[in-house]
Amino acid sequence: MRLVVLGGGESGVGTAILGKKKGYDVFVSDFGKIKETYKEVLSINGIQWEDEQHTEDLILNADVVMKSPGIPDKAPIIKKLVEKGISVISEIEFAIQFTNALTIGITGSNGKTTTTLLTYHLLKQGGLNVGLAGNIGKSFAWQVAEDKFDVYVLELSSFQLDGIINYKPHIAIITNLSPDHLDRYNYDYNQYIAAKFRITMNQDENDFLIVDGDDIEIQKWLQNNKIEANVIPFSLQDKNKEGGYVQENNIYNNVNNELFTMPINELALEGKHNVKNAMAATAVAQLMKIRKQTIRESLSNFQGAEHRLEKVLKIQDVQYINDSKATNVNSVFYALDSMTTPTVWIVGGVDKGNDYDELMPLVREKVKSIICLGVDNQKLMNTFQNVVDTIVETTSMVEAVKIAQKMAEKGDAVLLSPACASFDLFENYEDRGRQFKNAVRNL
Template identity: 80%
Template sequence: MKLVVLGGGESGVGTAILGKKKGYEVFVSDFGKIKENYKEILSINQIPWEDEKHTESLILDADVVMKSPGIPEKAPIVKKLLERNIPVISEIEFAFPFTNAKTIGITGSNGKTTTTLLTYHILKQGGLNVGLAGNIGKSFAWQVAENNHDYYVLELSSFQLDGIVNYRPDIAVITNLSPDHLDRYAYDYNLYIASKFRITKNQTENDFLIVDHDDVEINRWFQNNKTKAKKLSFSLTTTVEEGGFEENNNLNSKINNDLFTMPINELALEGKHNLKNAMAATAVAQLMKVRKQTIRESLSNFQGAEHRLEKVLKIQNVQYINDSKATNVNATFFALDSMTGPTVWIVGGVDKGNDYDELMPLVREKVKGIVCLGVDNQKLFNAFNDVVDVMIETTSMTEAVKIAQRMAEKGDTVLLSPCCASFDLFENYEDRGRQFKNAVHNL
């Protein structure tokens, strides 16, 4: 059996290692450059690879192909594989049959990283032998090859879900839905939503699906579609029968008539959206029979995700916040909504078909100045130029932070919440976030 791996990054190399261990003939091909440390690992494991090209003769004879999530379906090599009916799957799909571990799959437009990290944190504190994988941490396939976890908490993007056939999470979570990555879904929001709901397509009546009760699109999906899984939900507006809700300034979570409760002001994470993330993680923990005391302690001592509303420094009474992971309008909406005082907003990058209208009321109310950090900022100018007093363009993070410092006064906040992808000026959102933090520390 020949396994071809497209993409020599974390998920690609992990899949190659697992494939080799399971007796596949493996070949790794990357159209870009493979990082030196990954080349070394492939060579040590005697796995042939190529980069900066796709040699068709070595790829089109595959029995199965694992495509890294960053490669779009419309890539020429992928089209050729599909024309020949060669299965093109995701890393999750490939690795799933090789483990008996239970998996918790978490997806959604926003909050999935925080919910995944928080769930992992609670289960680990609860003494479970648990791994963290998917979109974060070490690749799932790699861990299946080398570790023996009983449980995995997986952060799953829509791209990873597009490549599943049989994968079935024991517990699935959909945090929320808002337009994202529409450039990969022919600018059709319904295709993107269908992609997210693939997480539950193989679930049985023994499995659980946890969703946001307040989400318009999730509710619309359930009007026309069904899941076999047992559905639990969480809400900030109503008392749900099974799942999480807010009452008397407490987070409540009711599973199988067992009520967990905790004061909201004791949660480590602030903001309404994080209350929802905490409800989702709590429901998972209760289903996994983690002690209530452990859940309470974990929710109060959790250190949030890096690059997600991360407080960097306070300089001359101005708070600098790194929200580089906000790559869409909905994420930035949460960020601006949680600002309490006047805000200088650093925004921009590769626009994925954003509609900035829903940000208008928040920008009017909270934003005193905007620093555009992108190669093409025309759309941002068109949207906000008449709304704020000052708008300045730059293509350097150091300069953006210095300009923001000049605009900010005591009691203000400088917020990096780009609303866009990072690929025009940075390697990825982590690189962008780290550059922001370095620039702040150098002020």
């Protein structure tokens, strides 16, 4: 059997290693450049590879092709494979056939990384032999090849779900839906929503789907489509008979006729959206029979995701917060919503067709000044110049942080929450977040 892996990044190399171990004839092809560390791994494992090209003769003879999530379906090589009727699948679909582990799949437009890390933390603290993979950390396929976990918590993007056929998580979570990556879905929001709901397409009556009960699009989809899984909602507005809800500053989670309660102020994570993330992760822990006391302790001692509302330092009574992972408007909405002090907001980068209007009420209420950090800041300037007292432009992180320090007074916060991609001035959002933290530490 010939396995061709398109894309020589983390998921591609992991798939190649698993394929080789399972006796496939493996070839890795990347249209871009493969990192040196990955080239070494491939060579050590005797796996053939090429980069900066796709040699069709070596690809179109595949029995199965694993496509990395970053490659769009409209790429010429993918179109040719589909025309030839060759199966093109995602890493998750390839790897799942080689493990008996139970999986928990987590998707959504925002909050999926935090919910994934929190779920993993709850299960690990609860004593389960659990792995963490998907869109995060070490590749799932690589772990299936080398580790022996009983349970995996997988963060799944819509692109990874596009490439599944038989994959079925025992427990699935859809944190919420908001327009994102529409360039990959012909600018059709419904196609994007359908991609997210692929997470439940193979689930049966023994499986569970945990969803945001307040999300209009999720509720609409569930009303119009039949699913087999047991639905467990979580909500800030409704008191659910089954699932999670909030009452008098407490979380209540009723799952499997077991009621879990905890005061919101004891949660390690702040903000309404994190109350939802906590309810979703708690529902998983309850289904996996983790003790209530362990869940409570884990929710109160959890360290959040790096670059996601990460408190960096307090200098002269000003709190600096790194939310570099906020690459769309919806994420920034959550960030601003969780701010409790006047805020100097650092924003900007490569705009993905953002509509900033929904942020207006929060910006008026919470933001005292704005620092635009990008190559082209015109749209931000036009949108917000009459809303805040001061708005400045800069193209350097060090300068942005220095200006922020001058603008901020005792008791304020400085928030990096860009709403945009980072590729104009930085390698990626992690690089942007690290530069912010370094600049803050050097103040």
